[in-house]
Amino acid sequence: MQTFQYKVRDEDGLHARPAGLLVKCTQSCSSDVRISLGEKKMDAKKLFAIMSLCVQQNDTITFHIQGKDEQSDCAKLKEFCQKNL
Numbered sequence: 001m002q003t004f005q006y007k008v009r010d011e012d013g014l015h016a017r018p019a020g021l022l023v024k025c026t027q028s029c030s031s032d033v034r035i036s037l038g039e040k041k042m043d044a045k046k047l048f049a050i051m052s053l054c055v056q057q058n059d060t061i062t063f064h065i066q067g068k069d070e071q072s073d074c075a076k077l078k079e080f081c082q083k084n085l
Contacts, residue, residue, distance in 0.1 A: 002065040002074040007058060014055035018084050023047045030052045031067025033077070079084040 008014055026033040026044040033044040037059060042049035044063070051079070055061055065074045 002070045005060050005062045006078075006085065007060045008055055008066070008085050009057065010085055011057050012052070013057050013059065014049070014050065014061070014085065019047055019050045021084055022050060025050060025077065028064070029067075029073040029076065031070045031073040032067045033073065034064040036053065036062045036064065056069060065068060 010018060016078055023045060032042050035044040035050060035053065036042070037053045038056055040053055041064070042053060044050060053061070063074070065077065067073065
């Protein structure tokens with residue numbers, strides 16, 4: 001399992017537009033991708049699950065990636081976060 005943390009810089013947090021882009025990115029991954037904030041851990045391939053986390057600016061989210069391509073999927077998600085969140 002690969003994990004990484006990311007501090008959200010977007011002043012609006014993880015709102016609908018970037019959450020939708022994140023879902024598209026995670027759905028292109030063959031690995032199982034989960035996102036967590038505090039005690040909540042959700043399926044990152046489902047928009048409403050991500051939105052229910054209510055991620056705000058400066059929140060640190062954690063990605064959990066597990067599967068046969070977890071290393072490349074993790075790298076893809078890190079790049080996505082840096083460009084979009």
